[in-house]
Amino acid sequence: MSSQNRTGSRRKQITTITGLALAGALALTGCSPEVEKGWLPTERGTTSNTGLIMDLWVNSWIAALVVGIITWGLMIWCIVAYRRRKGTVGFPRQNSFNLPLEVFYLTVPLFMVLVFFYFTDRDQQQIDDRSKPADVVVDVRGKQWAWDFNYKKGAVVTEDLHETGVQAHLTGNNVDKEKLPTLYLPVNKSVDFELNSRDVIHSFWVPAFLQKRDMIPGKTNYIRLTPTKEGTYDGKCAELCGEYHSEMLFRVKVVSETEFQAHMNQLRQDGNTGLLGDEYDRNPVPTETK
Structure with missing residues (x-):
């Protein structure tokens, strides 16, 4: 066997082994819980929306990875197949156009974008669906640099109540979370968050809920979800x-719900009745401009 044939055979073996190793690594990592949930900071079933958001996130990455592999593969194939050979002179033969290829790379990406848009829009509409009244409505007011929570009278809350929060003070040590503003929610009850700002743009974010929305002065934004797993979750301003x-x-x-009602009763006993509305905003927006 000539040296050239031996070299070509060795290259094929190296390519095969490398491909199998990469496929094995991808298969092994795909079995881990972190990969299954897309490295997101929560678990399925934390709220009514987390499973839907996780599926959309993971499936989008899978689609992007498949497209990337195909694209990278075609690029590498073109680099290898059409490389300049030793002893070649002049320019390669030029092609002015290739109609089937041009139709392919115009229609396939368009089809992919439409598919991605369809699934994203479908899930987004389901997540933001507020066609039915929520069991609990909480008017969340962001302010520099704390939070006010207004529990509005409704199906579960029998009287308008409020709770004011104070700014956390970070000293480089562990945060005393017992002193942080705390929002109480009853499990398995649908919740509407009415998000408002008292001064500048803030953003309401609970990482475990996988939902974040800006709080803009003079404009009310909404988040609808149903918390389905009891627990304590960290939140922060993300703007x-x-x-x-x-x-x-x-x-x-x-x-x-029993513990939630006990907290509502405590707020009532502490005299926290009524709502802390926009009369406490630092930069109130005239009613006619809202």
Whole structure:
């Protein structure tokens, strides 16, 4: 066997082994819980929306990875197949156009974008569906650099109640989470968050819920979800809002309805009746401009 044939055979073996190793590595990592949930900071079933959001996230990455592999493979194949050979002179033969190829790379990406748009829009509409009244409505007011929570009278809350929060003070040590503003939610009850700002743009974010939405002065944004797993979850402002943005922390406690009603009774006993509305905003927006 000539040296050229031996070299070509060795290259094929190396390519085969490398391909099998990469495929094996991908298969092994695909079995891990972190990969199955796309390295997201939560578990399925934390709220009514987390499973849907995780599926959309993971499937989007799978589609992007498949497209990337095909694209990279075609690029590498073109580099190898059409490389300049030793002893070649002049320019390669030029092609002015290739109609089937041009139709292919125009229609296939368009089809892919439409498919991605369809699934994203379908899931987004389901997540944001507020066609039915929520069991609990909480008017969340972001302010530099804390939170106010207004529990509005409705199916579960029998009287307008409020709770004010104070700014966390980070000293480099562990945060005393018991002193953070805490939002209480009853498990398995649908919740509407009405998101408002008292001063500048903030952003309401509970990482475990996989939902974040901006709080814009003069405009009310909404998040609809049903917490389905009891527990305590960290929250924070996710929009740079000033000097102490990093200290704008809060917690969410998802509890049984009995414990939720006990907390509402405590607020009532403490005299926290009524709502803290936009009359406490630092920069109130005239009603006619809202």
